[in-house]
Amino acid sequence: MITANKITKHFGKNGFDPISFSVPVGQLTGLTGTSGCGKTTLLNILTGMLKPDSGTVLVDGTDLQTLRGKELAALRSKKIGYMMQGNVLLPDLTVMQNLLFPAQLAGKSVQTEQAAAHAEKLKITNILGSYPAEISGGEYRRVMLARILLLDTPVLIADEPTSNLDSASAELVREVLTERREAGVTLLIATHDKQLLVRADAVICMENS
Amino acid sequence: MNTARYAFQVISHSRFRSITVFLLVFVTTVCVFGTALFTDNIRTGADRIYGNTGTDLYIVPQEYLEDTKDLLFKGKACMIPFKTDVYDKIAELDGAEAVSRQLYLETLELSCCAVGGLQVIAFDPETDFAVRKWTDQTQRLGSDEILAGSAGAFSVGETVDLFGRTFTVAGILEETGMGYDQSLFLTYEAADDITSSAEYSYMFGEKTGLVSMLLIRQKAGTDLAALTKSVKTALDGSGLAAYAIDDLTAGMKSNIRTLTAAVRIMNVFAVVIASVSLFAMVTLTFHQRRKTAGSLLSVGCTKGQILKLFSAEYLCLFVLGAAAGILLVCILLLPLHDVIKTALELPYKLISPGGAAVITAKTLLIDLAMLAAALSFTFRKIMKTEPALLAEDTL
Numbered sequence: 001m002i003t004a005n006k007i008t009k010h011f012g013k014n015g016f017d018p019i020s021f022s023v024p025v026g027q028l029t030g031l032t033g034t035s036g037c038g039k040t041t042l043l044n045i046l047t048g049m050l051k052p053d054s055g056t057v058l059v060d061g062t063d064l065q066t067l068r069g070k071e072l073a074a075l076r077s078k079k080i081g082y083m084m085q086g087n088v089l090l091p092d093l094t095v096m097q098n099l100l101f102p103a104q105l106a107g108k109s110v111q112t113e114q115a116a117a118h119a120e121k122l123k124i125t126n127i128l129g130s131y132p133a134e135i136s137g138g139e140y141r142r143v144m145l146a147r148i149l150l151l152d153t154p155v156l157i158a159d160e161p162t163s164n165l166d167s168a169s170a171e172l173v174r175e176v177l178t179e180r181r182e183a184g185v186t187l188l189i190a191t192h193d194k195q196l197l198v199r200a201d202a203v204i205c206m207e208n209s
Numbered sequence: 210m211n212t213a214r215y216a217f218q219v220i221s222h223s224r225f226r227s228i229t230v231f232l233l234v235f236v237t238t239v240c241v242f243g244t245a246l247f248t249d250n251i252r253t254g255a256d257r258i259y260g261n262t263g264t265d266l267y268i269v270p271q272e273y274l275e276d277t278k279d280l281l282f283k284g285k286a287c288m289i290p291f292k293t294d295v296y297d298k299i300a301e302l303d304g305a306e307a308v309s310r311q312l313y314l315e316t317l318e319l320s321c322c323a324v325g326g327l328q329v330i331a332f333d334p335e336t337d338f339a340v341r342k343w344t345d346q347t348q349r350l351g352s353d354e355i356l357a358g359s360a361g362a363f364s365v366g367e368t369v370d371l372f373g374r375t376f377t378v379a380g381i382l383e384e385t386g387m388g389y390d391q392s393l394f395l396t397y398e399a400a401d402d403i404t405s406s407a408e409y410s411y412m413f414g415e416k417t418g419l420v421s422m423l424l425i426r427q428k429a430g431t432d433l434a435a436l437t438k439s440v441k442t443a444l445d446g447s448g449l450a451a452y453a454i455d456d457l458t459a460g461m462k463s464n465i466r467t468l469t470a471a472v473r474i475m476n477v478f479a480v481v482i483a484s485v486s487l488f489a490m491v492t493l494t495f496h497q498r499r500k501t502a503g504s505l506l507s508v509g510c511t512k513g514q515i516l517k518l519f520s521a522e523y524l525c526l527f528v529l530g531a532a533a534g535i536l537l538v539c540i541l542l543l544p545l546h547d548v549i550k551t552a553l554e555l556p557y558k559l560i561s562p563g564g565a566a567v568i569t570a571k572t573l574l575i576d577l578a579m580l581a582a583a584l585s586f587t588f589r590k591i592m593k594t595e596p597a598l599l600a601e602d603t604l
Binding site: 089 | 210215218219222223500501503504505506507508509510511512513514595596597598600601
């Protein structure tokens with residue numbers, strides 16, 4: 001269970017006022033709102049990638065602000081898989097290496113076959129030997145999702161997983177995400193994609209400030 | 210994928226960045242290692258002469274002082290023949306433990322590897338204390354045998370034709386850093402045979418019974434100044450002069466001091482400039498990896514793992530750059546050793562492998578210290594930034 005309690009964060013004039021909510025275990029929770037309302041910032045705070053100005057985030061009862069270095073790293077590799085909004089694949093590794101490397105760093109014994117299976121499901125098999133700079137924006141999003149899926153964490157947080165995707169690929173991603181929910185994974189998805197939001201068990205809607 | 214594989218992958222994929230860092234380390238290493246090795250070679254050559262010629266006084270004609278210096282220390286071949294009847298008088302002086310004589314015959318272009326020709330020197334094996342000390346060849350030298358200087362590229366057992374006679378190389382002198390390195394040594398007995406021949410006299414003039422230099426070794430515990438005074442008295446009116454090793458090396462010492470000081474100053478500048486460039490380059494290229502660091506943090510990589518990954522990459526480049534730099538300096542300085550020695554006109558001797566190892570270690574230490582300083586500075590700066598901001602970096 002992830003619980004946000006009176007979180008605030010401001011960057012100059014942007015940011016959000018205190019926000020509190022819980023993400024129920026095993027459910028798909030949607031997070032939506034106008035552009036610039038702070039969805040990405042909120043997800044960054046929930047994953048320990050950014051410190052809030054005030055408020056607390058509890059993950060299974062543990063306050064993220066009490067975690068340091070290795071504990072935060074373990075949280076992101078073992079508990080919360082985070083698919084960021086930006087293009088953050090490692091530029092010097094091939095797509096296949098990008099899929100396997102995070103899991104290997106986390107000490108997980110991930111086989112190439114598992115990576116290939118995820119790649120097949122997300123239809124990125126043909127680009128496994130390519131470098132991130134050589135693939136399209138839609139392929140990039142799917143590689144990032146596959147990378148997080150391979151970490152096999154009980155919680156998956158994704159920021160705009162269907163952006164930049166054609167309708168077929170977007171549907172593929174929606175199916176994969178709902179499959180994860182069926183597998184018992186807790187999901188929090190920031191998105192503008194209505195077709196994804198209608199599949200959510202709950203939706204949090206943010207407004208500017 | 211382990212750390213080393215990751216480092217190799219990044220190096221081979223980001224070629225421009227890798228080559229830039231490699232080249233900078235390479236240049237730094239060449240500057241640091243090259244100048245250090247060069248100055249140490251000069252110092253080793255000088256030390257060898259100052260402390261080890263085994264000769265305390267040299268007696269030569271007054272007008273040949275400069276020629277003597279050239280021959281002894283610069284390897285410039287020359288001839289300084291004179292008749293003398295002072296040998297016995299000097300040998301009887303108090304404080305003179307041993308007196309020996311040498312005769313410098315013509316310079317010969319015998320070997321393709323001998324730079325500037327080879328000086329043929331006759332010495333007296335019975336009284337010699339200046340030549341044999343450089344070789345472990347202990348057998349009495351026959352009249353058809355010679356000793357060869359280290360720069361002559363001769364080998365023991367090889368035969369050499371000199372003035373129409375065939376000699377066998379009986380021993381090779383270790384490198385002295387002096388003109389002896391470019392010399393061949395035969396016995397006075399052989400020299401007398403050569404110089405007494407009609408052909409030799411016709412070609413080079415009469416030299417039988419001449420000497421080019423008398424060498425004196427003082428008795429242990431005696432006063433060199435007193436011995437010098439006695440020798441000068443004995444030489445009075447002969448046109449000969451006695452010079453202590455310090456008299457002969459005074460000007461050269463000054464030249465060496467000037468040269469090594471200049472090289473050291475250049476070395477310091479080179480090290481400072483290269484170190485600052487290296488620091489800046491590592492800092493800059495490392496800074497470009499902010500997004501990668503953010504990406505790795507987002508998937509649960511620890512700061513320690515990130516430092517390890519990045520360090521391995523730079524360490525590989527530093528080791529490769531340093532190794533290439535050291536190799537280049539060795540390739541340039543070792544085969545061209547004799548050319549440099551001749552061109553410098555200064556004592557120059559390769560330092561020992563141990564000395565070279567120390568310089569190598571110092572060079573690597575400077576390279577690694579720069580790397581460690583740049584990495585720790587940049588890494589600490591980067592890790593102060595929130596991971597989300599790193600991942601969103603647009604650099």
